Amino acid sequence: MGEPARQLDMIDVTPAFTRADAMAMQERFEGVSAQEMLFELLVGELRGRIAAVSSFGAESAVLLHMVAQVDVDVPVVFTNTQKMFGETLAYRDELAEKLGFTDLRVFRPDPRLLAIKDKTGLRWSYDPDGCCDLRKVEPLRRALAPFDAWISGRKGFQSGTRTALPRFEEDEGRLKINPLADWDKAKLDAYFAEHELPRHPLEAQGYLSIGCAPCTTKVAPGEDPRAGRWRSFDKVECGIHAPTDYDPMI
Template sequence: MSAIVQQEISAAPALPPAAALDEVLRHASPAEVIAAALKIVGRAHLALVSSFGTESAALLKVMADVDPAIPVVFLDAGWLFQETLDYRDTLTRQLGLTDVRSIKPLEETLSREDPDKELWFSDPDACCRIRKVEPLARALKPFAAWINGRKRFQGGARSDIPVVEQDGARLKFNPFANVSPEEIEAIYRLGNLPPHPLVAKGFLSVGCMPCTSRSEAGEDSRAGRWRGKGKTECGIHTTPTS
């Protein structure tokens, strides 16, 4: 961490307002942001949420270089590609991650609200709610802050995200907010990180199987998510975790 960031964080009160932290960290590197989050909150109260998707390895690599024991929350929604589950296991081993928690939706909720596994077609927002939003809220209960991998260059609702924001009662750190695609490529190259297996098949962003499609040339990286549904986010970044 740079001296100026270290000095300002050391002088800040415990769990300061998100806006104050964003002011301090807005030009910090991803590693500095994660180190600051760890210093402010402590490992026991900090989690990184990862989809183990097409760009996830870069953030996980930076985190592992800071502290591979930071808890990693992975939402196993029940509709994921097998390639994503395998990629989770590959990265966990390669990066030496010691606390990866795979969180699933509650079986009683699925039986009650999606017994035929067709909710994704009739009401994708409701499907995301029971398979991702509610499980994440449950998984984050022990934590005071969380880290995620959203980037401004992904466009849409992500185009102006801050580095630190308030998420209900929690702090939310976006250490990759300012990174470029070229910087992510460099992290992959220097870290000898394997790509997600579906990238070679034309998937630029990977979520659940029914709602993920290949991206066409010239489309933004998330164009293949919920194609034709008028939906761009699953809800974990638009619904406060409280």
């Protein structure tokens, strides 16, 4: 008598979230405050499935404080490109301790890839897209592997490419949440003051958007907050975020 046919192993490749799901979330939370929205999602359907991703930059404390007010055990992901300002690393540690986060996850570039693709450490100077892919995008992809959703600190006012930023996006099968998409600088400043949050030490020196040290410069009065990023290059995003094409009518 023959052996029964072996059951085939099936791998579920269905995305956790689709563009339609993101648009439904956008409609569901229309008019709901960022704080209320985060509370409902973090203690509800996304509990254990979501991480907060932070650059610990000039405005990061606001969103991180909101998350900590709900659940300090939410994983916080930081990609250390190994080109960061020392001030950013110190601020990261200060803020994470002050807010009480219990699960700060630091991801770095793959050293094997660095040895192959950026042996001199100067790729940023002639191929910033390739450098970002190597030092930011690839580490973040590894960091987000266990999660179905992630929280981003982007805001619509930061640059012309972000003006149509929605609160919810689909990103590689995950739900990307931008709770502060419709916040402006005045609202952020008021939140900093109300909750006595520490500022990034470089902000007072004119660095309004802070990334890697070689590709970050001071911002002149009247410029977009992100004008100091990749100055002299035709580049506006690091690759983690693409310029949004959101259309609420689609």
